[in-house]
Structure formats: C-alpha cells, structure tokens
Amino acid sequence: MCVTCGCSDGAKAVLTNLETGLVSEMIDDQGHSHSHGHDHNHDHDHNHSHNHDHDVSHTHASLHGTTVSLEADILEKNNRLAERNRGWFEGRNILALNLVSSPGSGKTTLLEKTITDLKQELLINVIEGDQETINDAKRIRATGCKVVQINTGTGCHLEADMLARGLKDLNPPLDSVVMIENVGNLVCPALFDLGEKCKVAILSVTEGEDKPLKYPHMFRSAEVMILNKIDLLPYLSFDLEECIKAAKTVNPKIKIFQVSATSGEGLTQWYDWLKEQLSSKKSIGKTA
Amino acid sequence: MHELGITRNIVSIVSEQAKKKRVKKITLDIGKLSAILPDSIRFCFDICSKGTTLENAELKINEIQGIAKCKNCDNEFEIEQLFGRCVCGSNDIKCIAGEEMKIKEMEII
Numbered sequence A: 001m002c003v004t005c006g007c008s009d010g011a012k013a014v015l016t017n018l019e020t021g022l023v024s025e026m027i028d029d030q031g032h033s034h035s036h037g038h039d040h041n042h043d044h045d046h047n048h049s050h051n052h053d054h055d056v057s058h059t060h061a062s063l064h065g066t067t068v069s070l071e072a073d074i075l076e077k078n079n080r081l082a083e084r085n086r087g088w089f090e091g092r093n094i095l096a097l098n099l100v101s102s103p104g105s106g107k108t109t110l111l112e113k114t115i116t117d118l119k120q121e122l123l124i125n126v127i128e129g130d131q132e133t134i135n136d137a138k139r140i141r142a143t144g145c146k147v148v149q150i151n152t153g154t155g156c157h158l159e160a161d162m163l164a165r166g167l168k169d170l171n172p173p174l175d176s177v178v179m180i181e182n183v184g185n186l187v188c189p190a191l192f193d194l195g196e197k198c199k200v201a202i203l204s205v206t207e208g209e210d211k212p213l214k215y216p217h218m219f220r221s222a223e224v225m226i227l228n229k230i231d232l233l234p235y236l237s238f239d240l241e242e243c244i245k246a247a248k249t250v251n252p253k254i255k256i257f258q259v260s261a262t263s264g265e266g267l268t269q270w271y272d273w274l275k276e277q278l279s280s281k282k283s284i285g286k287t288a
Numbered sequence B: 001m002h003e004l005g006i007t008r009n010i011v012s013i014v015s016e017q018a019k020k021k022r023v024k025k026i027t028l029d030i031g032k033l034s035a036i037l038p039d040s041i042r043f044c045f046d047i048c049s050k051g052t053t054l055e056n057a058e059l060k061i062n063e064i065q066g067i068a069k070c071k072n073c074d075n076e077f078e079i080e081q082l083f084g085r086c087v088c089g090s091n092d093i094k095c096i097a098g099e100e101m102k103i104k105e106m107e108i109i
Helices: A055-064 A076-091 A107-117 A135-141 A160-170 A216-221 A230-235 A240-250 A267-287 B003-017 B038-049
Strands: A013-017 A023-026 A066-073 A095-101 A124-130 A147-151 A177-181 A198-204 A222-228 A255-258 B023-031 B058-064 B066-070 B076-079 B093-097 B101-108
Touching: A013 A160, A023 A160, A066 A076, A066 B003, A076 A095, A076 A160, A095 A107, A095 A267, A107 A124, A107 A135, A107 A177, A107 A267, A124 A135, A124 A160, A135 A147, A147 A160, A160 A177, A198 A216, A216 A222, A216 A240, A222 A240, A240 A255, A255 A267, B003 B023, B003 B038, B003 B101, B023 B038, B038 B058, B076 B093
Parallel strands: A095 A177, A095 A198, A124 A147, A124 A177, A198 A222, A222 A255, B023 B058
Antiparallel strands: A013 A023, A013 A147, A066 B101, B023 B101, B066 B076, B066 B093
C-alpha cells in the first residue's frame, strides 16, 4: 500500500468476507513503481555506430537539466478512484457514508443499534476498516447484515482502492445504504476521499469538547457530527455548548445530532436524517 | 506520520513521469493548512528516494499561505487555521489557498 501512513513495504491490507469466510490479501494494483529495480537489458547485437557528436548538447543538459511542469496532485490517484466509486454508488442508487472518529467513540455500537432499529425500513450493509482483527465485523454480522472487514495492517485509514475491492465482495443491492466504518483516526481519513456521499464524524462526550478545533480537517470535511454517549453527561465535566460552538466554528454548516447509542436517546433525529438522504437519492434516480 | 505515505506517492508519481531519466530537482507546493509537515516530507524524502531516479535530488517546497474568501461579502484574507472570521462578522468562509498538495515541477537530466 503506497499512500498509507508509515506502513512498511511488507504490509498488506487484508480483506475478510464474513459471508463466505474467505480471506484475501489486497494486492496493490495501482501500478505504483515501488522501485523494484526492473532493469531490463536492452542491448542488441547489431552494430550501429552511434557516433554522432552530441557531447555539446548533453553537457548543456546535464548542467541545467530540463524543467518539466507536472502540476500533479499528490493524492490524484486516490481521488480518481474515489470518483469511480462515487459513480458506482450513484448507478446503484446506494447511499454511502464514511464514518470517521477517534478510536473508542462508539462507532460500532452506533452502527449495531442503527442497523437493528432500522431493519424494517432500510437495507444497510457495512464495510469495516480496522488495522487488525475482525472483531467489529463479527459484531456487525450478528445484526444479520452483510459485512466485509478490511484490515489495513499498519495503514491508518481506508483508501479508495481498498473500498473498491471491499465493494466487489460486499456486492450491496440497489437502493441500499453502505456504511463505511473507517479506521479510528481523526487525521488521515480526512485526506482520503473514498467516493462516499459524505463523512459523518462521531465524537463522544468522554473526549475533549475542543476536538473539532484540534482536528479541523476532519470536522470541516464532515457534513454531520454525531455527539455520542450523551447518557454519560451527568458524570462528566464535558461542556456541551462549548463543543457545539467548536464544531460550528470549524464548520458552520455541520449538522449535529446528540445521541446515546446505548440508551437510544436522540437516535430518531439521526434515523430521520438517514431516511431523508436515501429518499432524496431515490427521487434523483427517478427523475434522471 | 502520513507524510511517509505521501512522500512515497510523490516519489512514485515523479519517477513514473521522469521515465528512466535522473531527476535533479523537484518542486512541491504544500499549503500551510494541508495537514502535511514540510520537514517530515524532507525527512522522508531521503529514505523514499533511495535507489530511485530521484536519489540525491534537490527537494524544494513552496509553502503556500492560507487565504480564505468570505462567502458573505467576498472579502479575501489570510488565515493561519482552517477556520476564522471575516471582518464582516461571518465565519462562513471558503479556503481558497493553503490546502495545496501538489508536485509543481521536476528538473530532469
């Protein structure tokens, strides 16, 4: 994996399909040159005499070199693949959400609860991203939905090509929801578009209220912030108003839902928003 | 430390473009608000370029100042963070510079 953070050459992302139990290694097929040293020897036998006198021009070139304008976006490859994913989702009328947060914010619990509560109304399938283990995927699988686990190894976020591979395995049906649970990390996932409709940032009240200010990239790139674990507020010194202010400072348009995935408090608004997103998607599909 | 991965991508894109020619210098545009640290890129560049056509190439990084445009009154002003408030009072701003992550050019021999 080339663009992952600090990963070593030997690190490979691994994909586990909880339906079939199949585990496969994700090969880096983006065609990056990892300096494998492909030294082909193009010597040929016939005897041209390569004697034209190019000393002068070569010397000139080696002194000054040739400047080539590239204007290349460093993340261009990922962005291109993300757009392909976006088209894939649109063609199937699938609502894809990229769930991002720090570890331990309650993403998986929120997902379990959401899937179970909306079972009759929405078809939700899940792509799980974690560095290691298939624990989260097992928890999600227990709710009865389809789930594919991507283990990024030492990589600390999902990338568009990993998602594309995961989607092939997940094979979500038309008019459904795909929840992408990104690796718990508030830095890198902000930089890597996966092709989702939007990012949903989950922040729990057991974290600091100034987190949106500390990680502005993430909270700016998210359309929604879910403030989780509000049932614990009476036991904490968490300043709710301050947190909302911080989020709005970084991203004035951010939608905020205050919920508790364990007690169920406030979840209705999040569910309504979800249903609204899918129905607006459907109507777009119909008029098109 | 996502700079290591980012730097690998830089080396990969440039060596692909340079074919087999030796690269003498590359110039990057890195926005001050891009969540990438130029010093980390410099540190990683020596490691990532080893054994490639970019080995020993000079690395020039242009750090681009953050500039925001107010969505309310179109005023443009410098920002040091991804958020801020315009003199008109609105905090609904759009970052128009400072988030660059670009390989501007390379010098090949």
